[in-house]
Amino acid sequence: MAEERSCRICGKPFLPNKYRPNQTICSSLECQYQRQLDNMKTWRGMNPHYFKYKETQDSSWKETCRRRSLDWRKKHQEYLKLYREEHRDRHRNYMRDYMRDYRKQNKLTQENKPVA
Numbered sequence: 102m103a104e105e106r107s108c109r110i111c112g113k114p115f116l117p118n119k120y121r122p123n124q125t126i127c128s129s130l131e132c133q134y135q136r137q138l139d140n141m142k143t144w145r146g147m148n149p150h151y152f153k154y155k156e157t158q159d160s161s162w163k164e165t166c167r168r169r170s171l172d173w174r175k176k177h178q179e180y181l182k183l184y185r186e187e188h189r190d191r192h193r194n195y196m197r198d199y200m201r202d203y204r205k206q207n208k209l210t211q212e213n214k215p216v217a
């Protein structure tokens with residue numbers, strides 16, 4: 102039977118998995134998540150130029166990204182255009198009402214102004 106040991110992260114005692122005798126972290130979600138973060142940090146520390154390398158060297162990947170963002174922009178613009186067309190009348194009506202109220206309000210204040 103495996104020996105009980107304390108978790109490197111939370112310090113709680115746990116029984117290592119028999120398939121992973123070198124396990125130093127318990128199986129709680131928090132500790133596993135922390136372990137993943139640590140792994141990522143360590144890995145990035147060892148490969149600081151990995152992402153840069155990917156971006157500058159892998160032209161097909163770059164092209165894919167570029168195309169994807171262009172597609173997104175195109176779709177987005179089409180969507181905005183449709184949206185504007187759909188709301189143009191509503192906006193026009195809104196502005197017309199707004200201006201009518203504004204003029205009315207203006208007229209009222211003008212009329213109520215005491216004659217100097």
Ligand SMILES: [Zn+2]
Nearest residue numbers: 108111127132
């Ligand atoms: Zn733990």
